Amino acid sequence: MSRERRFSEPEVLDRLADAFALHGYGGTSLAQLQEATGLGKQSLYNSFGDKQSMYLQAIDCVVQRGAHVVAVMQAAPSGRVALDLYFNAMLDDCASDDPVRRNCIVTSGLLEGVDEAPLARVLTNRWHATHELLRAAIERGQRDGSIANPTPSAELAEMLTSLVSGLRVAARVGRDRAQMSRLVALTLGVLDMA
16 A cells, blocks of 8 residues: 655645756756655655756746746737846846845756756756747837837847846856846847837
8 A cells, every 4th residue: 555645746746846947957966866756766856856857847847937027028018128037037036035036947957958858858948938039029019119120030039048048057156136137238228229
């Protein structure tokens, strides 16, 4: 007879995601995952699979955490406002006192160079999804007149996805919110150039 689980899988996934965001895939040991979740090795493996499976589930968890930002962007009155809302949320995370919020599991994984094929594919797909989210907001802004720059939306989105990773790195090296806000304002200012 199997034992009844006495933990919340969503809460444990949150803790797994936090551990991977803080330490990276390669830098997160089983002992750190056990410490973060309060579960033993066998409970982790039985519930979430091997480390690779845990990491993939942690990425999904983080994507779900950010779903509210996507919803707010979609409800914004214009493409430019949608981008402003996105980068305000980024600044809130990057300037947070909470090291977990300052880090991003996707950016960390890409910077770390995770090369296991299934993981690299998911990380790359998540990066492309961010690019597409930003591209769609830019295109919307170009249509509704809130973005004057006629440069193709894909090229402008490339610039903004670079800003996303730049903010994550800036947060890691201790830039404060004011410094990062200036970087965002300068970069987003390109959208106003006709």
